[in-house]
Amino acid sequence: MILLAKKQQLSLVQRPIRRYAPLFLLPTFAAFIIGFIWPFMQGIYLSFCSFNTPRDAKWVGLANYAKAFKDAGFARAFWNTAGFALVSVLLINVCAFFIAYALTQRMRGANLFRTVFFMPNLIGGVVLGYIWSMIFDGILKRYSTYLTANATYGFWGLVILVAWQQIGYMMIIYIAGLQSVPEDMLEAAKIDGATGTQSLFRVIIPNVMPSVTVCTFLTLTNSFKLFDQNMALTGGLPNVIVNGAKVNMTELLALNIYSTYTISKKWHGVAQAKAVVFFILVAVLALTQQFVTRRKEVQQ
Amino acid sequence: MNKKHSLYSPLSKVMSVLFALLSLAWIMPIIEVLINSFKSNNAVNMNPFALPNSETFMGWGNYIKGLTFGNYPFLKSVSYSLFITVASVFLILLFCSMSAWYICRVNSLGSKIFYYLCLFSMIVPFQMVMFTLTFTADMLKLNTPYTIPIVYLGFGAGLAIFMFTGFVKGLPIEIEEAAAIDGCSPVQTFFQVVLPMLKPTLISVGILELMWVWNDYLLPYLVLDRTKYLTIPIHVQYLKGSYGTVDLGATMAVIMLSIIPIIIVYMFCQKHIIKGVAAGAVKG
Secondary structure, rough: OHHHHHHHHHHHHHHHHHHHHHHHOOHHHHHHHHHHHHHHHHHHHHHHHHHHOOOOOOOEOHHHHHHHHOHHHOOOOOOHHHHHHHHHHHHHHHHHHHHHHHHHHHHOOOHHHHHHHHHHHHHHHHHHHHHHHHHHHHHOOOOOOOHHHOOHHHHHHHHHHHHHHHHHHHHHHHHHHHHOOOOHHHHOOOOOOOOOOHHHHHHHHHHOOHHHHHHHHHHHHHHHHHHHHHHHHOOOOEEEEOEEEEOOOOOOHHHHHHHHHHHHHHHHHHHHHHHHHHHHHHHHHHHHHHHHHHHHOOOO | OHHHHHOHHHHHHHHHHHHHHHHHHHHHHHHHHHHHOEEEEHHHHHOOOOOOOOOOOOOOOHHHHHOOOOOOHHHHHHHHHHHHHHHHHHHHHHHHHHHHHHHHHHOOHHHHHHHHHHHHOOOOOHHHHHHHHHHHHHHHHOOOOOHHHHHHHHHHHHHEEEEEEEEOOOOOOOHHHHHHHHHHHHHHHHHHHHHHHHHHHHHHHHHHHHHHHHHHOHHHHHOOOOOOOHHHHHHHHHHHHOOOOOOOOHHHHHHHHHHHHHHHHHHHHHHHHHHHHHHHHHHH
């Protein structure tokens, strides 16, 4: 009986809305097809083609993928990205968590500090890259060298830049998580004689696991998709020649895909094939990470 | 002991000092840019950390130069950036909230498919679609600042619809029913009843999209006709990446000009921005 009533109620709102589908759905859906669905499907198709523009595409089967996997630059970019992601996910999350933890304790000026730490997020990646390349070059000049002289400088430079940018963002998320830890739970732990460290590891951290899930997800996908900062800081330099092919030593995957495309039109298909591989990699990582950390969350 | 003292433990005072120093270090890069924007090109090259002296101080010279050099007036890029950002965010907020409401209220196969496609689009990196999106945008003449907001609506729909549906699901349907019984058409119901209730989510989504579009480099770089239209990030990239000698002092002035408006907005909307980021994360 209640079920029947519910159904009638729903239709009262539902039925008239349906007639307005063109108004409510069509603009977004049309733009979504133009901006996402069509380019996505065409992208998969073109990764099996040799092309300059989609009009002159010729089917070449898996040749682009074969070329992509043989490319030393792509392999180098993969290991750069993997290493970069590992280091930056750890560094950003640990720093952001402890800054958030400190700022949620009673402290004078906590709001001001929060404002300052978040600020770098408002600045675009390209601008950040140039600011930091000036700073790093200024420091390295004292040792008569420069940022793009050595791949190690470029790698750690990028880690510092991205940490500086993203710690503030993740800190905001951790602060929101920390503020939602139930007060009575902390008090109960205190009464039971838990030390500060014990309540941090046994009460607080398990309770902020949803924030940890979100932050590791964001930092992981951000690191894998990083482009602007990489391009503006080192542009992939320095490069070396391996077996007659140029390998950019500080390139991450996203930049490698772009620079492959710009080599010549012969490489367009290879760049698109790399993009498909990159998409699969990001998708698998994102889904696995969600699955793994979601299991560790506390049910409230 | 007065009350103020007892509020803060000695440890928290030490932490305050520590964090004050850390905050100062945190904004040093921006202060560096500010200092260097008043120095001559050579002085920036020689030692970017030195303060300007009477020889190297340029006054507003760099700013005046920065506004004009590179054959393209900086203010033109600023106006294109402004227009693209405002128009894109407006389109995304309006159309995505409408679609999200429809998806939540009409339980059809079509709206389910659309919803799952939106979720799917969130894990697809831009690199996957960037070349083909460029072709499509060129073909459909979406390569101007006046039409590129449609591309942003399309590529940004996923996150926006996901966040809006998350919120609409929590809205009590009874209010809308009451409106329907009182004779509201769905359009009236949406704009006069639902949309006002969505205000906090509109602000959160708006801020996330604003930060994305304003700072986005690659999409406008690939899609726009670059012989005619630049945005701020592309302009900065052109200054620094152009061949030949680059005037570092003037580049720093341009960077400073691009940062200042953001910082001013941040000062005024800080609470909303921080709330928006936190809200976006809960849903993400």
